[in-house]
Amino acid sequence: MEPSGGLVISEEVLAEIAVTAARDAPGVSTLVRQPGEWMRRPEKTLRFVKISGSETELVVELWLRLKPGAKITAVAADVQRGVKDALHTMTGFTVARVNLRIIGIDF
Numbered sequence: 001m002e003p004s005g006g007l008v009i010s011e012e013v014l015a016e017i018a019v020t021a022a023r024d025a026p027g028v029s030t031l032v033r034q035p036g037e038w039m040r041r042p043e044k045t046l047r048f049v050k051i052s053g054s055e056t057e058l059v060v061e062l063w064l065r066l067k068p069g070a071k072i073t074a075v076a077a078d079v080q081r082g083v084k085d086a087l088h089t090m091t092g093f094t095v096a097r098v099n100l101r102i103i104g105i106d107f
Contacts, residue, residue: 009091015049018060018098021086022049025078027070029106032063053096058087061099065106076100 022028031048050061060083066075080098087095 021082027075029065029067032103057096059097063101
């Protein structure tokens with residue numbers, strides 16, 4: 001992924017920013033590994049997030065478990081906003097979408 005000016009930001013760095021922002025959202029218990037990725041991805045952070053898109057726009061996908069009593073729509077909105085803002089602020093990339101998969105609730 002390369003914004004203007006020839007700077008290259010690795011997928012691992014983008015993933016770390018997204019994961020950190022998602023974990024900071026109230027109501028998120030934990031991130032969950034992508035289905036089928038536990039064997040194929042040696043990089044720990046990339047197991048929890050999928051980054052795709054073009055050189056100017058990113059699409060982020062995360063798998064989450066929520067805390068008991070969390071309002072799913074509110075947590076989802078907070079995670080989406082936090083991930084989008086963190087990636088844009090730190091890298092300058094436009095984030096087209098942040099897709100979430102709520103896998104479960106930790107009781």
